[in-house]
Amino acid sequence: MNDSEDTLDSAASTFLADVGLFSEEDVDGLEDLDGGDIFSLFSNRSLQHTQQLCAMNSIIRSIYANSDSSSSDIDFGNYYNSNITCNDTIVQGTASDSNDPAILTIGRRFYVYLTPIIILIGLIGNSLSLKVFTSRRMRKQSSSYYLATLSGSDLLTLLLYVLPSWLKEASPLITGDQRLGFIDYDGVCHLYVYFAYVFRFLSVWLIVIFTVERYIGVCHPLRRREMCTTSCAGKGVISIAACSLLVFATKPALSGVYETVAGGEVHRCTSRPNFKYVSFIFDSVFAVLTTFVPFIIILSMNSLIVRKLFLHKKRQRRDKLVSPENRMKIEFTLILLTISTGFIALSLPYFVAWCKKFNLSQYMSSRTYEMNANMDEYKCIQGLVLITQTIFFINYCSNFFLYSLTGAYFRSELKHSLGYSAWQTRRASSLSLSRGMSKSTRHSWV
Incomplete structure (x- = not known):
């Protein structure tokens, strides 16, 4: 049973690193945590990451609003998440962003x-x-x-x-x-x-x-x-x-x-x-x-x-x-x-x-x-x-x-x-x- 839990904890740590919520250095510090602690950290960090994704969605929309359709080098649709709930003022990209x-x-x-x-x-x-x-x-x-x-x-x-x-x-x-x-x-x-x-x-x-x-x-x-x-x-x-x-x-x-x-x-x-x-x-x-x-x-x-x-x-x-x-x-x-x-x-x-x-x-x-x-x-x-x-x-x-x-x-x-x-x-x-x-x-x- 302990081996199974260790395996799950290791898998959870690896998952957090793979999805980009934690760096590889952070993962080394997660090895001693159990699954519940990892889940708690995941919830807090994922909230921050969701905000990053909202900003990314805005950037993607802004790029799409002004890029040449005949030279779409990136399939940005693979990175855009339509299921994320974001503030409308963030998601709606404009033709000219002050930033x-x-x-x-x-x-x-x-x-x-x-x-x-x-x-x-x-x-x-x-x-x-x-x-x-x-x-x-x-x-x-x-x-x-x-x-x-x-x-x-x-x-x-x-x-x-x-x-x-x-x-x-x-x-x-x-x-x-x-x-x-x-x-x-x-x-x-x-x-x-x-x-x-x-x-x-x-x-x-x-x-x-x-x-x-x-x-x-x-x-x-x-x-x-x-x-x-x-x-x-x-x-x-x-x-x-x-x-x-x-x-x-x-x-x-x-x-x-x-x-x-x-x-x-x-x-x-x-x-x-x-x-x-x-x-x-x-x-x-x-x-x-x-x-x-x-x-x-x-x-x-x-x-x-x-x-x-x-x-x-x-x-x-x-x-x-x-x-x-x-x-x-x-x-x-x-x-x-x-x-x-x-x-x-x-x-x-x-x-x-x-x-x-x-x-x-x-x-x-x-x-x-x-x-x-x-x-x-x-x-x-x-x-x-x-x-x-x-x-x-x-x-x-x-x-x-x-x-x-x-x-x-x-x-x-x-x-x-x-x-x-x-x-x-x-x-x-x-x-x-x-x-x-x-x-x-x-x-x-x-």
Whole structure:
């Protein structure tokens, strides 16, 4: 009988340590207590722990109110206890908690107020870029096919991914009410997920294949006439678009509107519970294919292109004349270097912050009762994610300005498209004979 009681007391002590009510050091002091004493300690300590759980529930709800549903790294529903009775003022999380770290508050406001500006500028800029690259003179160049498609893809990404994400995430901070749940319906959720993945992937890989096309044109000039043609560009665009549409057709089947917090109060567009591991693998591969792999390809090919251009520029100093066709090709190459470098600079901080958030979320999910201790760090990282994600969105609106800064032909065609150059035609023609030749022989890279 004594052996049985000792076994029960030992089991009770071990249980208290396992559930996190006592540390391992405290358990050593419980070995001499009987079951009744342990139960009494359990009751007192569990009351304190219940208060901690209530606070944790509030934190979890607050995180859910402001996190991106497409990147729910932690299944917080496993840690939320809907059977705990808490004060309503504790449990009801708000969009902005006065106890939140400053970086999270800054990140929220940075995201809320800067994102609509990015959307507006991106819609106007990409529309103008699309008009320029599809004009009669510009579409004769194979590079225009890639850049026109990139402008269209960025437009659709802004409309179908960035704008809906901003509307549902920013609404609690703008109106002070609950976030808009227009995405959290079957059908709408599936379409949102599908197009968000398709056009994000397409925007990145259009830059990659444009980089490959310019690499061939600059570093392998003997294959330029064979590979750098409008026909090949059209086939490349169609291939990458078809690949994107087909590969991500499976993503809606892995998504839906489900409970994200136990108790049935919070339903969001997220991964299907029975396919969470598959969704995790899918999203991990997507993250690698839209960040790490493009980084490697773009950096390596750009390095080779820059090296070749330096050698080419030395030869140009000896040759006094450069044909307009070659100047346009050089200009497209400079545009490529600018937008690809901008893509890496704007994407890398978000990729690093996302990886940090993912690693911490995995650590927290494997240590349930350390969630409360690590939640402040998680909130700080969430603030960094919001800031870097907003910076990442600049990718979808900045290309128009990069084209304008680095492309004389783009600026000229833009003015023509806007009707600005019509009244200057006679004046420009009278000056072109005396000034055009001297400027064209300076080998301008713009």
